[in-house]
């Protein structure tokens with residue numbers, strides 16, 4: 001085993017890697033995240049190796065090892081939707097009236113998870129970087145924006161009907177020929193998926209609900225550039241709602257009519273090289289290029305850096321692909337469920353020069369999770385022409401130029417939600433309940449306070465702890481049912497830590513913390529609870545090193 005350091009967004013992260021022999025080849029795989037400093041990494045590696053050796057030596061430890069290494073349980077997308085409804089994450093919108101296809105409402109747990117995803121994304125991409133500005137545009141804007149961007153003219157889907165089962169679905173222009181030739185289908189026509197609305201109560205002007213957040217970034221480009229006194233290269237990020245009147249909204253949050261996007265437009269001077277490319281060294285992902293698809297080849301695991309060196313992917317696309325993939329992995333998604341696929345020339349959007357997708361193995365198969373288009377100067381040039389306003393910037397030695405978008409990482413929040421839920425979901429046979437292994441940073445409740453007595457001093461101190469923790473996190477006060485029932489209830493919604501308050505809390509001023517993933521328990525001083533939890537949530541200490549390990553009957 002060996003430690004590797006990766007630089008992501010200017011920050012250092014340490015990983016434990018191991019060489020494994022698979023199908024006759026030796027491969028290096030990441031086995032654990034070790035933290036942000038070399039010292040932490042060395043300490044954690046020692047613990048990891050020690051734990052592994054103990055597990056190998058003593059067969060009676062197998063049970064614990066199995067729980068820690070448990071993998072995702074396959075779950076269908078509809079089953080996940082039912083689970084999310086039952087547990088209070090997501091409800092079909094307007095369900096009492098039969099719902100409305102493509103629209104969803106989020107319950108308390110769902111909205112907390114959504115917020116944590118969006119905050120995590122914003123911190124990683126905006127606050128932790130020096131080359132990123134943020135903005136938040138309106139949902140409805142001047143309709144001329146959508147004329148200039150090409151959406152009114154070229155943003156079209158084709159409706160195809162399966163003659164046998166009458167099922168309607170959308171296809172892109174490049175797939176049309178296939179269905180026109182096949183007499184099992186009828187191409188019913190084309191339509192523009194932008195929702196229209198009237199602005200103004202009487203004889204209002206027609207406008208659109210934005211189908212992507214990107215255009216508010218383009219039309220505000222000069223405002224943001226001038227206000228921030230930015231220098232190229234730099235990016236503008238936005239998180240916000242988008243709407244598309246999808247022909248066949250389906251597969252839970254995967255394809256909805258109202259959804260949120262987290263988008264970046266990364267601007268460069270034409271031909272500018274990516275000086276951050278070294279940060280992608282060592283990051284591997286399954287890749288499928290356009291040529292591999294034409295040759296009917298399967299995806300292959302490659303180092304993104306080597307793929308760039310071989311000219312399979314552009315430098316900026318490679319950099320952003322690695323950033324986004326790392327973001328998912330740092331928050332607990334499973335690397336084996338991701339691949340990067342290049343768009344074939346027929347499927348590229350009207351504005352794109354080259355596009356890659358980060359795909360994820362959803363229960364329905366490999367599907368687009370996030371797009372990485374190279375939009376060139378298409379959008380700024382269009383808006384300059386249509387508005388008559390200057391979108392140029394001054395570059396030392398070059399004069400006034402229109403910047404290019406080297407890469408547009410564009411991700412749906414709902415799709416990210418599905419990824420984290422799917423990779424976290426485990427039906428644990430031993431415990432006979434679902435365990436949602438969400439990363440503590442994403443978990444809706446960071447902790448649950450479980451008083452072991454409902455009255456007296458134990459109840460009072462439990463309330464005090466609850467109030468204190470609430471100042472920093474969303475936590476749950478869970479007083480009803482047996483302790484075992486309370487543990488499983490919290491496992492099912494991904495609460496990483498359960499805090500049991502008992503007589504010893506009064507007598508010895510200590511408290512028990514139970515770890516969701518391993519069911520292990522530690523005892524810590526009550527006055528240190530807050531800082532221990534903070535270290536655990538921020539992955540600064542491993543659970544068994546955060547306090548005194550204690551054994552208990554109820555796991």
Ligand code: GAP
Nearest residue numbers: 212214254255256259369370371410411412415
């Ligand atoms: N600005 C570029 C753009 O919007 P896109 O590929 O059409 O590109 C980007 O969309 C991302 O938005 C997708 O990769 C997906 O994650 C999300 N997305 C698009 N349509 C969606 C829908 N109907 N429901 C949920 N997410 C969607």
